[in-house]
Amino acid sequence: AQSVTQPDIHITVSEGASLELRCNYSYGATPYLFWYVQSPGQGLQLLLKYFSGDTLVQGIKGFEAEFKRSQSSFNLRKPSVHWSDAAEYFCAVGTLIQGAQKLVFGQGTRLTINP
Amino acid sequence: GAGVSQSPSNKVTEKGKDVELRCDPISGHTALYWYRQSLGQGLEFLIYFQGNSAPDKSGLPSDRFSAERTGGSVSTLTIQRTQQEDSAVYLCASSLTGTEQYFGPGTRLTVT
Numbered sequence: 001a002q003s004v005t006q007p008d009i010h011i012t013v014s015e016g017a018s019l020e021l022r023c024n025y026s027y028g029a030t031p032y033l034f035w036y037v038q039s040p041g042q043g044l045q046l047l048l049k050y051f052s053g054d055t056l057v058q059g060i061k062g063f064e065a066e067f068k069r070s071q072s073s074f075n076l077r078k079p080s081v082h083w084s085d086a087a088e089y090f091c092a093v094g095t096l097i098q099g100a101q102k103l104v105f106g107q108g109t110r111l112t113i114n115p
Numbered sequence: 116g117a118g119v120s121q122s123p124s125n126k127v128t129e130k131g132k133d134v135e136l137r138c139d140p141i142s143g144h145t146a147l148y149w150y151r152q153s154l155g156q157g158l159e160f161l162i163y164f165q166g167n168s169a170p171d172k173s174g175l176p177s178d179r180f181s182a183e184r185t186g187g188s189v190s191t192l193t194i195q196r197t198q199q200e201d202s203a204v205y206l207c208a209s210s211l212t213g214t215e216q217y218f219g220p221g222t223r224l225t226v227t
Contacts, residue, residue, distance in 0.1 A: 034215060036218075042220060043119075043206060043218040043219050043220045043221050044206065044208075044218040045218070046215050046216075046217070049215050090158065096213055097165075097171065098165050098166075098168050099145065099146065099165050099166065099212040099213050100146040100148070100163050100164075100165035100171070100210070100212075100213075101146070101210060101213065101214070101215070101216060102160060102163060102171065103148075103150075103160060103216065104160070105157060105158035106157075107157045108157065108158075
């Protein structure tokens with residue numbers, strides 16, 4: 001069965017600093033990979049996705065992620081964080097079944113931004 | 116256009132009562148999903164509907180949970196005889212065939 005591990009429960013970075021959130025997955029085939037962000041009291045917003053092709057994917061809000069099959073990783077990066085990036089970030093792996101994506105989520109990483 | 120909407124946004128109920136949570140997906144989306152987000156368990160898949168196929172109920176935690184999707188659009192998640200461990204945020208999402216999911220704001224359920 002597929003699984004997702006986000007090793008860091010909580011990360012604090014200073015505004016303007018670079019960011020990398022780690023995600024490792026376990027899946028037998030080529031995975032469908034996603035990063036979602038959840039602000040307090042809000043639903044989940046899709047940041048970016050990887051289905052196939054170029055292993056470096058660009059998302060919204062200046063985020064990017066790189067799929068590394070050899071390391072079973074899909075880490076999220078941003079060169080310079082803004083205070084508004086403070087939120088919880090979830091990595092997910094999807095299984096395509098009859099046209100639907102069944103998602104398994106990691107436990108999430110809470111990002112705090114220091115001014 | 117309109118996103119996924121859920122109602123109510125908050126629900127407080129007494130232990131043992133039944134509750135119904137509603138989800139309106141994005142128009143034209145063929146797939147609809149329910150997830151539960153709780154402190155101890157993170158984000159858990161509950162059930163999904165895809166077109167006219169039989170729903171995948173593999174994530175429902177007990178037979179007190181059920182869901183239906185009428186006319187390929189609106190869905191209702193029903194929890195019978197609620198327990199305190201059912202307290203959580205219930206998230207609905209929808210998608211086109213094989214694509215990413217768009218989430219609603221969730222319903223926060225509190226069982227007292």
